[in-house]
Amino acid sequence: MKASSALLVAGFVAASLAAGAGSGAAATGDALRAPAPACTSRHVAATDVRTTGSGAVVTVINSGPRACVLNGFPSVALAGQGSPDKNKPLRVLRQGRSAPVKLAPGARASAQLSFVPVLGEGEGYCAAGGEPFVAPTMVVGVAGGRYQLAPTDGSEFALCGNTVRSTAFRAAGS
Numbered sequence: 001m002k003a004s005s006a007l008l009v010a011g012f013v014a015a016s017l018a019a020g021a022g023s024g025a026a027a028t029g030d031a032l033r034a035p036a037p038a039c040t041s042r043h044v045a046a047t048d049v050r051t052t053g054s055g056a057v058v059t060v061i062n063s064g065p066r067a068c069v070l071n072g073f074p075s076v077a078l079a080g081q082g083s084p085d086k087n088k089p090l091r092v093l094r095q096g097r098s099a100p101v102k103l104a105p106g107a108r109a110s111a112q113l114s115f116v117p118v119l120g121e122g123e124g125y126c127a128a129g130g131e132p133f134v135a136p137t138m139v140v141g142v143a144g145g146r147y148q149l150a151p152t153d154g155s156e157f158a159l160c161g162n163t164v165r166s167t168a169f170r171a172a173g174s
Helices: 002-033
Strands: 044-051 055-062 068-070 075-079 087-095 101-103 108-116 133-135 137-142 145-149 157-167
Touching: 044 137, 044 145, 055 068, 055 137, 055 157, 075 133, 075 157, 087 133, 101 108
Parallel strands: 087 157
Antiparallel strands: 044 055, 055 108, 068 101, 075 087, 075 137, 108 157, 133 157, 137 145
């Protein structure tokens, strides 16, 4: 009788441990499938901007410890004389639709910016009249933060008018 009771108790303990391990695995799986929070300036930072002829590509990185979801378009201003207090805020014309981008820690996303180009050599001119605006840096707003960036190639930003076309943020490589 003692041997059968011991086997019964051992079987019950083994079944309880297996059930506990199963629910632990389910909880871990549920945690992995749980929706990520929206990215904030605590999660992401704008890391660089590359010029592309009459525009630029802005890249952000998730520098936080957990995944987050980035959605939307950047705000943009050119920083006159490299100073944010001498900036020229630009009206952002959104191109295409915005879709959530889940960024794992260390993952990057980018948005493409297009300006009305400055024509000619040297000082240049604007086809529609007006004066070109040239700035060494750009202030980009993303996820509640503002980041002052200079082009990675050492050039300057030059545009006519006060608008910029922007795609929504997309996962890097998309």
